[in-house]
Amino acid sequence: MRYDSLLDSVGNTPLVGLPHLSPSADVRLWAKLEDRNPTGSVKDRAALAMIEAAEADGTLSPGDTILEPTSGNTGISLAMACKVKGYRLICVMPENASGERVQILRMWGAEIISSPAAGGSNEAVRVARELAAQNDHWVMLYQYGNPANALAHYRGTGPEILADLPTVTHFVAGLGTTGTLMGAGRFLREHVPGIQIVAAEPRYGELVYGLRNIDEGFVPELYDPTILTTRFSVGPRDAVRRTRELLELEGIFAGISTGAILHAALNCASKAVTAGERADIAFIVCDGGWKYLSTGAYEGTLDEAEDALDGQLWA
């Protein structure tokens, strides 16, 4: 397939069947390989869409500085797009994000400001907001509240899945900014009666939840719970186990967050089998496993991997 530039090649990713993990001929799993995007993650879609929306409405002009709270993939996608388009990028990320991510961001020219590990991305969001308030010429695209994030999936991911799998019954994706689920979920609900939109949310170690007051929690502005039918919380043990199964049984080398999503997808599959219903379950492979090798998720026993991931932002 030929494209005019790297940015033009974002999206249109393959949807591949999983013959070994699917429980039967009537209940099938399909992986949407978002790691095939230019920087290797689903975030290329949202990053490009947010930049183009800001260019279109005049918020962003060549040479401007973009500031974004991101624990990795969004930053990497923005860094690539900023390099190609000529913007300066500053990423605010929790200090416990994996080492590979920091190196990759710097490689693409991004500058990094660390936020405290305790509190996870909540803290990165808070620090980024403070910096944006002090530097009013910096542009914060703010993936948690930017409609262009969800729109990228409403216009891209959702229609692509429906075109490749008209019999789709379930769509399963990760719940972070909520952009993928809100956008693709809304599109699929409009076009597929009775479709189930299922969220997989990573459950971290205690350090990440910290000692924050329960009234100071965070729900992304994009989040609309009426789009979802089910929301699963998936801990590191199940996420790692499924990540390894995906590699072992289907040959797909994915990041740990994808394991969490697969865990939710398999739960939907077993419910369909129990109910005696047919199902075509499409789920998102967010990225490849390369950036997470140093987390310890791919080696040793499940117990060791679980211990190694405690306190890390593994998704």
Next chain:
Amino acid sequence: MSIEVRIPTILRPYTGDAKTVEASGDSLTAVIDDLETRHPGLRERLLDEGGSLRRFVNIYIDDEDVRFMGGLQAPVSDGASITILPAVAGGSADLG
């Protein structure tokens, strides 16, 4: 019947620092009422003045968010595991 409830760090002052506590009840409401008898003050941290689940509190029954299972009326079966967590942005921004 016996249900295991996992308590987040921030709420452990109410459970004598216990990470998990036992409870009983056939619905989430019944479980929270039962918890309140032994851990006074906990209910007020979970529910607002109107008796609804607080916005930044997430509760899961066997890893499923109760807001999609009937909320406080969600059924709880014997041996279930309930997890209470504060809503955070997580690092999960990378998921999508």
